[in-house]
Amino acid sequence: VYNHAYDVAWSPHGQYLALGNANKELQVYRFIPPMLGGGQEMIIEDLVISLADTIVLNKPLRVHGSCAIIGNGDNAIIFQQAGSIIIDADSQLTLRAINVKNCAKDLIRCHDNTGVLRCDNVQLNVVDDVQWNYGSLHFYNTVSLIGNKLFSYQSNVASLVNVQSTLSFVNGMTLYYNPQSSSNQQLVMCVDKTSTIVFDQSNIQISTVGMQLT
Numbered sequence: 001v002y003n004h005a006y007d008v009a010w011s012p013h014g015q016y017l018a019l020g021n022a023n024k025e026l027q028v029y030r031f032i033p034p035m036l037g038g039g040q041e042m043i044i045e046d047l048v049i050s051l052a053d054t055i056v057l058n059k060p061l062r063v064h065g066s067c068a069i070i071g072n073g074d075n076a077i078i079f080q081q082a083g084s085i086i087i088d089a090d091s092q093l094t095l096r097a098i099n100v101k102n103c104a105k106d107l108i109r110c111h112d113n114t115g116v117l118r119c120d121n122v123q124l125n126v127v128d129d130v131q132w133n134y135g136s137l138h139f140y141n142t143v144s145l146i147g148n149k150l151f152s153y154q155s156n157v158a159s160l161v162n163v164q165s166t167l168s169f170v171n172g173m174t175l176y177y178n179p180q181s182s183s184n185q186q187l188v189m190c191v192d193k194t195s196t197i198v199f200d201q202s203n204i205q206i207s208t209v210g211m212q213l214t
Helices: none
Strands: 007-010 016-020 026-030 042-045 046-048 055-057 061-064 065-069 077-081 084-087 092-105 109-110 118-132 137-148 150-153 159-161 166-170 175-177 186-190 196-200 203-206
Touching: 084 092, 109 118, 186 196
Parallel strands: 042 061, 046 065, 055 077, 061 084, 065 092, 077 092, 084 109, 092 118, 118 137, 118 150, 137 159, 137 166, 150 175, 159 186, 166 196, 175 203
Antiparallel strands: 007 016, 016 026
16 A cells, blocks of 8 residues: 555454555554445444545545544545545534535535434635535534635434534635424524524525424
8 A cells, every 4th residue: 555554553343454654654454345345445343533634535534333533623624536435324423623625515424314423623725605405513612614605404303502512604604504304493502502503694584394403
C-alpha cells in the first residue's frame, strides 16, 4: 500500500490491518469476500480511529456496529471523488472534534432508519445541497452547518439536540423540514431548555407537514 509502512498492526481477531506512514496517515483495511465490496470500499466495524492529521476520503467508507472518528479540533475529513460515509443498519458513527469539508448531497448517510450519526463539536462545511433521508442525528456540544446551501431533513425518525448543546446554521444555510412520509412535526427535537438551535444569517423552510420545536 505504501512504499514505506512505518507502523503496521493487526486487530486481535485478524480481520483488520492498520497501516501508518510518515505523513501521519492511517488506513484501516478489513479482509472481506468480494460480495461485500471486493476492495471498492473500506469497511470498519466497532472501531475507534484517532486522527493525528487530516484524512481524505476518495472511496466509500462503510460503518458496521459502533464506530468513532476522533480529532483534536484541527483535524478534517475531506470528501473527494467517490468518497462517502455509509452507516449500515443497526450501526452508529460518532464524529468528534472534527471539521468535515466538501459536504454535499448524501455523502454522509444511513442505510436505513436504524442508523445513527452522532456529531460532537463538529463543523460541517457544505458545498452543495445536503439530504438527510434516513436515520437519526444526535448533536452534542457545538455543531455548525456552514454554507449558502440547503439542508433537507427528510428522515421519518427523530433527531436530537442534546443537553447543553447548540446546533447552528451559519452563512446562509437553510434548514428545510420535509419528512418523506410522516406527519410528525417534532422530528428535530431539543432535549431540554439548555438545548438550542441557532440561525445565524440563515433560514428555515417548512413543508406542509408543519414543524414544532420543543
